[in-house]
Amino acid sequence: MASLSVSSPNFTTTFLGPKLKFLENSKKLRTCCSAVRAPRCAAATDTSYGGNAPKFPRISVWDPYKRLGVTYDASEEEIWGSRNFLLQQYAGHERSEESIEAAFEKILMTSFQQRKKTKINLKSKLKKKVEESPPWVKNLLNFVEVPPVEVIFRRLFLFAFMGGWSIMNSAEGGPAFQVAVSLAACIYFLNEKTKSLARASIFGLGALVTGWVCGSVLVPNIPSMLLHPTWTLELATSLVAYLFLFLACTFLK
Numbered sequence: 001m002a003s004l005s006v007s008s009p010n011f012t013t014t015f016l017g018p019k020l021k022f023l024e025n026s027k028k029l030r031t032c033c034s035a036v037r038a039p040r041c042a043a044a045t046d047t048s049y050g051g052n053a054p055k056f057p058r059i060s061v062w063d064p065y066k067r068l069g070v071t072y073d074a075s076e077e078e079i080w081g082s083r084n085f086l087l088q089q090y091a092g093h094e095r096s097e098e099s100i101e102a103a104f105e106k107i108l109m110t111s112f113q114q115r116k117k118t119k120i121n122l123k124s125k126l127k128k129k130v131e132e133s134p135p136w137v138k139n140l141l142n143f144v145e146v147p148p149v150e151v152i153f154r155r156l157f158l159f160a161f162m163g164g165w166s167i168m169n170s171a172e173g174g175p176a177f178q179v180a181v182s183l184a185a186c187i188y189f190l191n192e193k194t195k196s197l198a199r200a201s202i203f204g205l206g207a208l209v210t211g212w213v214c215g216s217v218l219v220p221n222i223p224s225m226l227l228h229p230t231w232t233l234e235l236a237t238s239l240v241a242y243l244f245l246f247l248a249c250t251f252l253k
Contacts, residue, residue: 068082207247
């Protein structure tokens with residue numbers, strides 16, 4: 001076969017000619033196809049990643065409120081509703097989803113900053129009023145502090161439990177034991193803050209006596225229809241005393 005191709009050059013040219021033309025035509029066809037496909041690929045990456053998804057028309061709007069289509073005084077529910085509606089409507093278009101999410105996050109950040117400024121202004125106004133108050137009010141506030149919310153709820157639960165326990169055992173006897181336990185708890189909490197057992201005992205006993213006197217004066221003036229028929233004067237007075245013990249051990253310094 002090799003000798004035939006060397007000795008007969010016409011044989012090789014007639015055999016390879018159509019093949020070379022076929023290869024040239026295929027290369028031209030590939031070039032044309034790539035030229036046609038390129039714009040389609042670019043358009044596909046610009047429109048969506050899941051099909052022919054619509055494009056968000058306000059994608060280039062700078063104002064986040066106008067981009068989401070809400071007013072400046074819109075509520076949080078309205079902002080969330082607009083965001084969810086637009087994401088569902090333009091789902092599949094990556095740039096549209098990113099634009100909607102960016103506007104939503106910017107509105108949330110602005111709202112958070114405004115709330116923070118409002119809290120700071122309230123604290124400054126309250127501090128200014130305290131400074132402008134009479135001297136006796138300033139001296140009284142020097143004995144008061146506001147603990148963390150968790151501490152308030154824990155101690156509130158403790159004294160509420162004592163009150164419920166007194167009500168449940170009202171038929172068996174008076175609330176003397178529950179009052180003694182509440183007084184001991186109040187002195188213990190005050191001692192943790194003051195680091196002085198004597199001062200804590202004075203404050204605790206003072207709160208108990210004040211609460212008991214106030215309850216003895218207040219309870220008889222309450223209409224009987226507002227009180228349970230089985231509640232005695234001693235029981236109702238002890239409930240008022242629990243309140244004073246709670247306030248003393250929670251808010252006194």
